[in-house]
Amino acid sequence: MLSANQQKRISSLSMKKFRQKYRKFIVEGEKMAAEVLSQPNFPLESVFATERWAAANPDLLKPFLHKFNLVSESDLKKISNLTTPNQVLLIADMPETLPEPALLRPDICLYADGIQDPGNLGALWRIADWFGFSALFCAPDTVDAYSPKVIQATMGAFLRVPTTEIALPDLLKALPEHLVMGAVLDGTPVFKVNPPEKGILVIGREGRGLSAEAEALxxxxxxxxxxxxxxxxxxxxxxxxxxxxxxxxxxx
Amino acid sequence: MLSANQQKRISSLSMKKFRQKYRKFIVEGEKMAAEVLSQPNFPLESVFATERWAAANPDLLKPFLHKFNLVSESDLKKISNLTTPNQVLLIADMPETLPEPALLRPDICLYADGIQDPGNLGALWRIADWFGFSALFCAPDTVDAYSPKVIQATMGAFLRVPTTEIALPDLLKALPEHLVMGAVLDGTPVFKVNPPEKGILVIGREGRGLSAEAEALxxxxxxxxxxxxxxxxxxxxxxxxxxxxxxxxxxx
Known part of the structure; x- marks a missing residue:
């Protein structure tokens, strides 16, 4: 059963303002839910799921039973951001401590310089995860990393790669030994470059490429x-x- | 002015059935329109645009004036597939002769093995264009290459890289000297492979990877x-x- 208040609060989490106010975000869909719930220590506020899903996934649900809310498919539809029918929706806590750049292991990290498309930011997060990068940093004008569409597109990368919003000059101050890299039309072919041990790979915005500020750095x-x-x-x-x-x- | 009949016919082109019946497809937005219209020989049926766009682009419009229809922004909205406000929409003829695989220059081509997301198929087309591949072939269960969202995502690659729908075994018969390549979890690292001169690079479907049929080939x-x-x-x-x-x- 979904109360009007619950519905209102969960729906508000599709907006950045309320995600930041409550420090919560939404994770949806059976595949993503299975990945999150298989981590018994994941900081989860609540699980909303249908009877069908709950009956099919008792082991996943067990450690989180005290956070479980049984809802009908039609109630779930009211709070879902997915276009396809959904059986399960989680409310997760945002990490309390944002990653301190200086505490990262010395390696390559990604920097999203104003990416606007949630699918693209999710793809970047997944790339950082596949290639073992130490973090995904976002310029303040990048789409919010905790928006439901971004989280969905990460396919779970948000569970493993930390993210935070930071201006590029501030990141450089925190990581003074990192080499700042980015793609331009007249650079060195990337397959001829010896990768640095510590680096920040800056990815420019769709249709515009790197910002003038980033390119200058x-x-x-x-x-x-x-x-x-x-x-x-x-x-x-x-x-x-x-x-x-x-x-x-x-x-x- | 947009007649009810025109509106009905153009709207029908958002469905594969009618695109195939009329052999026409839609190209939208100022950037894509500029790219198409700068090719005076492009097989275009008609141009629908607002007064604002027409006044700003007299040179682009000149060779196609006899195909031009002035429409209001609200009429254009009725036939547009874009979510952002639009000023120009083109109806293009599909290539009459589909690319004969055997007539392609001997090189690498891409094969989309059931890709479902229009943005992904558009990205594949753009990749084929950037890397000079000879064609983009699509399995019959792939999203239709001429859907408005795919065309939009190609950023103009459809103007340069030919495409057609064909089952993989038929493509292999037509290109018997091409090496069939695809990504699996236990293959050879792609950076250690000597690229073949003639090849078919097969890309599997989102969430599933290669089909069993394709992997066997x-x-x-x-x-x-x-x-x-x-x-x-x-x-x-x-x-x-x-x-x-x-x-x-x-x-x-």
């Missing part, structure tokens, strides 16, 4: 070489990030 | 190595395609 200008027969003007931001990350990790 | 099993500290289960289909394509083109 680059210490290593990279290029994804276009084939002589190639015609495209650019690559999708997530695709470009994946290629750069794979190239920087090609020997590891 | 692979002649070269590739892997995008996960970093020892990496946690993700998989990468986004478009991101994986970009990394594989970049790796196969890294020496060119």
């Amino acid at each position: 680059l210490q290593l200008r990279l290029t994804i070489p276009k084939h002589p027969l190639g015609g495209a003007e650019s690559l999708n931001a997530g695709v470009a990030a994946g290629i750069l990350a794979a190239a920087l990790r090609r020997n590891s | 692979l002649q070269l099993r590739l892997t995008i190595p996960k970093h020892p500290l990496g946690g993700a289960e998989s990468l986004n289909a478009g991101v994986a395609a970009g990394i594989l394509a970049a790796a196969l083109r890294r020496n060119s």
Whole structure:
């Protein structure tokens, strides 16, 4: 049973303002829920699920039974952000301590310089996860990392790779030994570059590329070489990030 | 002025059935329209645009004036598939002759094995364009390449890279010298592979990967190595395609 107050509060979490006020975010769908619930220590506020889902997943639900709310499919639909029918929705606590850049292991991290599309930011998070990067940092004008669509697109990467919002100059102050890298049209082909041990890989916004501020801070200008027969003007931001990350990790 | 009949016909082009019946598709938005209209020989049926757009783009419009329909912003909204306000919409003819695989230049081509997300198929098309691949082939269960969302996501790649729907075994018969490649979890790291001169790079469906049929046909099993500290289960289909394509083109 979903009360009007619950519904109102959960629906408000689709807005950044309320996510930040309550320090909560939404995780949805059977696959993502299974991944979260298989971590018994995950800081979870509540589980909303249908009888069908609960009956099919007793083991996943067991450690969180005291946080469980049985809801009908139609109630779940009222609070879901998914376009496909859904059986389970979790309310999670945002990490209390944001990652201190200086405390990260010395390695490469990603920096999202104004990415607007939630799918692209989710793809970046997943790339950081696959290639073992130490964090995903976001410029203040990037889409909010805890929006339901971003969380959905991470496919669980948010469970493993820490994120926080920080201006690039502040990140550089915290990580003075990290080499700032990003893709431009006239840089060094990324497959000819020796990857640094400590680096910040900056990914520019869809349709615009790097901001002028970020480009001015680059210490290593990279290029994804276009084939002589190639015609495209650019690559999708997530695709470009994946290629750069794979190239920087090609020997590891 | 948009007649009720025009509106009905154009709206029908958001469905594959009618795109195939009329052999027409929609191209929208100022950036894409500019790219199409700067090709005076492009097989275009009609241009629908607002007065504001027409006044700002006389040179683009000139070769197509006899195909131009002035419409109001509210009329354009009725036929637009974009979520953002739009000023221009084109109706284009589908290529009359589909690409004969055997007539392609001998090189690498992409094969979309059931990709469902229009954004991902558009990203694949853009990757094929950037890396100079000879074609984008689609399995019959792939999202329709001429759907408005796919065309939008190609950022113009549909102008340069031919596409057609074909079952993989039929493509192999037409291209018997091409090496069939695809990513699996236990393949050869893609950066250690010598790229073949003629190849078909098969990209599997989101969430499922390669179909069993496609995997059984692979002649070269590739892997995008996960970093020892990496946690993700998989990468986004478009991101994986970009990394594989970049790796196969890294020496060119």
